[in-house]
Amino acid sequence: MFNKNAKTGVWFFQIKKSNIDGNWHPHLHVITGGGYIQQRMLSKEWQRITGESFIVDIRAIKDQAKASDYVARYASKTCNVNDFSLDELNEITDALKKHRVCGSWGSANKAKLTTISKMDKSDWTMLGMFSSIVNLRFTDERAKIIYEAYKSGQAIDEGVDVCDFDNIRRGLPPPDDSIYEVLDEND
Numbered sequence: 001m002f003n004k005n006a007k008t009g010v011w012f013f014q015i016k017k018s019n020i021d022g023n024w025h026p027h028l029h030v031i032t033g034g035g036y037i038q039q040r041m042l043s044k045e046w047q048r049i050t051g052e053s054f055i056v057d058i059r060a061i062k063d064q065a066k067a068s069d070y071v072a073r074y075a076s077k078t079c080n081v082n083d084f085s086l087d088e089l090n091e092i093t094d095a096l097k098k099h100r101v102c103g104s105w106g107s108a109n110k111a112k113l114t115t116i117s118k119m120d121k122s123d124w125t126m127l128g129m130f131s132s133i134v135n136l137r138f139t140d141e142r143a144k145i146i147y148e149a150y151k152s153g154q155a156i157d158e159g160v161d162v163c164d165f166d167n168i169r170r171g172l173p174p175p176d177d178s179i180y181e182v183l184d185e186n187d
Helices: 039-050 064-076 086-096 106-110 130-136 141-152 163-169
Strands: 006-017 024-034 102-105
Touching: 006 106, 024 064, 024 106, 102 106, 130 141, 130 163
Parallel strands: none
Antiparallel strands: 006 024, 006 102
């Protein structure tokens, strides 16, 4: 049934512990393309595969942007180690050793679920040290713009940076157009 209807897709494995009974809650997040699958039929198939669980949630994709966001969230989500004890983390590591936690099938195999290659630093523009941006965001308009752009993922205008402040912190002379005044030690 599933193989006939689910011609292509990607899947992500996630494991949590139940807040109710403390039991492990392994589950899959899947996006698939193909024919319609009734939740009742998928639930029966899932129970056959797992031997006990029949809980499934299946929905038609109506908004591709939301579906992309969903996939990106699970593709990039890491395990929150703070949620588990050291013994539990060891158990997870042993159980998942040499097992994949994401995959694809059908035409989705063309999508690479691997890390991207490192970016060339020469393509980047220095905006300032992150600590400077965070510390200045309430008092310096440029730092506020950079910080808000960082949080929202929006681009900023060229030339907005706090590098002059960083140079002062490092003891380097500020550029002529610096908005910061270098104070004499006797002041």
